[in-house]
Amino acid sequence: MAGVNKPDPARRSExxxxxxxxxxxxxxxxxGYAKVSIEAIAARAGVGKQTIYRWWRSKGAVVFDSFLALSEGGDASDGDGGSVVLPDTGDIEADLKTVMRATVAEFADPGFEAPIRALNLEIVNDPELAAQYRDKLAAPxxxxxxARLRSAQRAGQIAADADLDLALELLYAPLYQRWLLRSGPLTPQYADALVDLALKALRP
Amino acid sequence: MAGVNKPDPARRSExxxxxxxxxxxxxxxxxGYAKVSIEAIAARAGVGKQTIYRWWRSKGAVVFDSFLALSEGGDASDGDGGSVVLPDTGDIEADLKTVMRATVAEFADPGFEAPIRALNLEIVNDPELAAQYRDKLAAPxxxxxxARLRSAQRAGQIAADADLDLALELLYAPLYQRWLLRSGPLTPQYADALVDLALKALRP
Structure with a gap:
């Protein structure tokens, strides 16, 4: 009856x-990131250092996965963030408003925004960490x-020749700046207004 | 002949x-802002602490004026930044490209961007400093x-009902985010593309 005991180690491991x-x-x-050590993480998690090194090669790797897991709500130990998919109802305006309202709600949540703010401080301060962040967290x-904007291009809802990197900046950078500098309220109405304005720039 | 000696103290003072x-x-x-003291500023400037307190009431006040003087190239000891005026040739597209190209060039200049990055780190970390920054530096x-966008509204180049706060975010936040996160090149071409796209969103 080998199956009786097998689930336990897997659950304990998770x-x-x-x-x-x-x-x-x-x-x-x-x-702050700079003062965090693998030892401190292990102590707070109630595990040995070797347990951490079994899954991650460095402090940076475990911290990045911890944020990736938070922002995507999924398992990201392989570091590819592969499960990120945006809603596609066929209506880019409705889908972007859904996504942007969710993003605004996340940034208005102190439990979510505090660690992301700490991470952003480290990224702004450290070009190497910024490069890791781009490759491992932001790029996927x-x-x-x-991919969702390309689908909207095929549907004729966004200009075929739109620069999609610039389009993402137009959509997300205002929200990011407003959150980072605390320069204005983050509300569902703001998310909608931002989507409306950005789409006006991006339509065919 | 009272005039003979008067210019000297004024020049020394300046x-x-x-x-x-x-x-x-x-x-x-x-x-970093947190570790700067009035004493250290006085020592490096070769003046006494009382000379600093003659013009500024706090470390925050002198640091803010130092950045204001840098970014506007003018005298800002009164803290109102009152001399800020944008070019107005009657062509909003040309004027915004002039301003955004200059902004891109500033952020690409290490001598300018290093202190501004240091200031941004402090602002992101400290809500009270962020509020001071908004009121004293950003708001003017x-x-x-x-004012320049309103002039463009009167000229029929920007929609009369455009939300100008959102318009500024659309224009400047992408550049700010790209600089802060080092997520892409800051070039004159980028400045132009950003102005073209934002104006598409803002036109009547």
Whole structure:
């Protein structure tokens, strides 16, 4: 009856992984990325250092996965963020408003925004970390967003010759700046107004 | 002949002011806002602490003026940034491209961007400093930009019902984000493409 005991190690293993990811996020929020150590993450998660090194090669790797798991709500230990898919109802305006309202809600949530703010501080300060962030966290999400914009191009809802990198900046940078500098309210109405204006620029 | 000696103290005074502003900028770049002291600014500028307190009431006040002087190239000891005016040739597209190309060039200049990056780190980290930044540095500049957009509205080049705060975010946030996250090249071509796309959203 080998099956009787097998689920337990797997469940324990997953609990450890989740505890490590949560500890990493909490510590980055509390003391900043620079002061977080693998030792501190292990201590807070209640695991040994070797358990962390079994899954991640560095502090940077575990911290990035902890944020990736948070922002996508999924398992990202392989670091490819492969499961990011945006809604596609066939209506780009409706889908972008759904996504942007969700993004606004995330940034208005202190439990989500505090660790992301801590991560952004480190990224702004450290070009090497910024490059890692782009490759491991931002690029897969941007690709998913661009896939949705390409689908809208095929549907004739966005200009065929639109620069999709610039289109993403037009949609997301105002929200990012408003959140980062706390320069205005983040509301569903703001998300809608931003989508309306950006789409006016992007329509055929 | 009272006039003979009068210019000297005024010139010396202005030299001291400029030395203090430069020392403040350099120190914020080098060690970060939190670690800068009035004492250190005075020492580097070669003046006494009382000379600084003659013109500014706090470290925050002198640091802000130092950045305001840098970004506007003018005298800002009164803290109102009142001299900010954008070009108005009657052609909003040409004027915005002039301004955005100049902004891109500033952010591509290490001597300019390093202290501004240091200031941004402090602002992102500190809501109170962010509020001071908005009121003392950003608001006067934003008002000047909005005055130019209003002139374009009167000329029928921008929609009369455009939300000008959102319009400024659409124009500047992509550039700000690209610079802050180092996520793409800052070139004159980028400035032009951004103005073209934003104006497409803003036209009547």
């Amino acid at each position: 609990r450890s992984r989740q505890a490590i990811l949560q500890a990493a996020r909490e510590l980055v929020s509390e003391v 999400v941007d690709e998913a967003k661009k | 030299r001291s002011r400029q030395a203090i502003l430069q020392a403040a900028r350099e120190l914020v770049s080098e060690v 500049v934003d008002e000047a930009k909005k």
